[in-house]
Amino acid sequence: MHWYWFDRFTEFESGRAATAIKNVSLAEDHLHDYFPGYPVMPNSLILEGMAQVAGTLVGEVNEFEERVVLAKVSNVRFHALAQPGDTLTYKATIDSLGPDGAFIVGTSHLGDQLQAECEFCLAFLDDRNETRELFKPDDFLRMLRVFRLFEVGRNADGSPLRIPERLLRAEHASNSQAVMDRAVNRDDKF
Amino acid sequence: MPASKEEVFKKVQTALIDALGVDEDDVTPEATLVGDLGAESIDFLDIVFRLEKAFNIEIPRAELFPEDILTNPQYVQDGKVTANGLTELKRRMPFADLTKFESNPAVQEFGNLLSVSDMCRYVESKLK
Numbered sequence: 231m232h233w234y235w236f237d238r239f240t241e242f243e244s245g246r247a248a249t250a251i252k253n254v255s256l257a258e259d260h261l262h263d264y265f266p267g268y269p270v271m272p273n274s275l276i277l278e279g280m281a282q283v284a285g286t287l288v289g290e291v292n293e294f295e296e297r298v299v300l301a302k303v304s305n306v307r308f309h310a311l312a313q314p315g316d317t318l319t320y321k322a323t324i325d326s327l328g329p330d331g332a333f334i335v336g337t338s339h340l341g342d343q344l345q346a347e348c349e350f351c352l353a354f355l356d357d358r359n360e361t362r363e364l365f366k367p368d369d370f371l372r373m374l375r376v377f378r379l380f381e382v383g384r385n386a387d388g389s390p391l392r393i394p395e396r397l398l399r400a401e402h403a404s405n406s407q408a409v410m411d412r413a414v415n416r417d418d419k420f
Numbered sequence: 421m422p423a424s425k426e427e428v429f430k431k432v433q434t435a436l437i438d439a440l441g442v443d444e445d446d447v448t449p450e451a452t453l454v455g456d457l458g459a460e461s462i463d464f465l466d467i468v469f470r471l472e473k474a475f476n477i478e479i480p481r482a483e484l485f486p487e488d489i490l491t492n493p494q495y496v497q498d499g500k501v502t503a504n505g506l507t508e509l510k511r512r513m514p515f516a517d518l519t520k521f522e523s524n525p526a527v528q529e530f531g532n533l534l535s536v537s538d539m540c541r542y543v544e545s546k547l548k
Contacts, residue, residue: 301462305438326469330481333469351466 234373235279236320239286242383244391247323248287250377252279256314271312276320276346277303280336284322284350286379288332291324293394297364301331301353308346316340322350330354367400423475423547428540435470436536439463449537461531471539477546484534484542486512490527501525515541 241249254261254271261269281300289298312318319339326333331353338346355364365373371393374380383391423431433447440457453459459467468479482488486509489495495505506525510518516538521529 302466304441304466326473328469328472330468331465333466333473351462351469353462353465 233278234376235275235282236377238376238378239283239382240319242287242290242379242391244383244385245291245324245327246386247321248283249319249321250279250283252276252318252320254312254314254316254318261314269314271316271318273308273346276308276312276318276338277306277348279318280320280322280338280346280348281350281352283320284332284334284336285352286374286377287322287324288327288334288352290379290383290391291327291332294370294397297355298331298352299355299364300350302351304349304351306346306348310340310343310345312338312340312345318345325349367397368404371397371401423544425540425544428475428543428547429536431474432471432536432539432543435467435474436539439466439470447536449540450535452532452535453539454534455532457536467539471543475543475547477543479546483512490530496527499527501527501530515545 236250236252239248239250241247252271256269258271260272260275264270264272281303285298285300289296317340321337321339323335324332325335331351334350334352336346336348336350337344374393374397380391380393385391429449433444436442436447436453436457437444440459440463442457446457451457453463453467464485468481468484471477472479489505489508489512490501492505495502495508501509501521506518506522509516516534518533521533
């Protein structure tokens, strides 16, 4: 199961703000669980999508070297329900960034209408006792590509966002391994 | 012009109301952040961000929460802060009233030490 709660970035300015869209579809099972016969996108999952946008924005500042987790959500307000066929536009803006984490202002819009607003505290995990990565770097890069981060991402000076070397190396190693595995598999069969 | 004590208190109060979802009446100078206002460890990150913004100051984590002292065997024995540790805490946290903590300096009690007026004094020290 994939836990992706937005579909793609539409704007991304490193260290400042990110905008992403989430298309709400009747085919999504969770729409049917709240009110039978009246499908709506659960607000909790809208919040999760906004947090994912915020987390990617904050993680990118240090080329995804820090382990970023959602620590706290506050002052959440929902103004409207999102229904099948709607496109939600999530925006995350970095309000403060410090050595321990970041404070983010998040919004969700339905067209011009403000659908939800909130504040996020994202924390950098302390690595004194734990150095495990939250994601495998090759999987993580695949996810960022799916989000089209490097298609729309820009640095503060307007130049295109570059894929961090560490992630590219991991992807290359993973691809090479996959080729090797296929070759071994093929040899076994003959 | 430096902010008056009243202005500092009002801004600290607003930061705590927003961060902790408490009522204005609850945020009295004597209220402790953890015991009375229900702050959890993760709330302190939130509070620090709000104070930094409200007062345009920088708050190094170690100044408000001297974890390095509380985890240092040189200053802690059998779960209690030693006399040396208390001296070090006083030196590092001149804004905090440690009188109550001194009567039972158990590390686990430390989280309940900081009061709203301690926070105000800390901010005032940063504004000087």
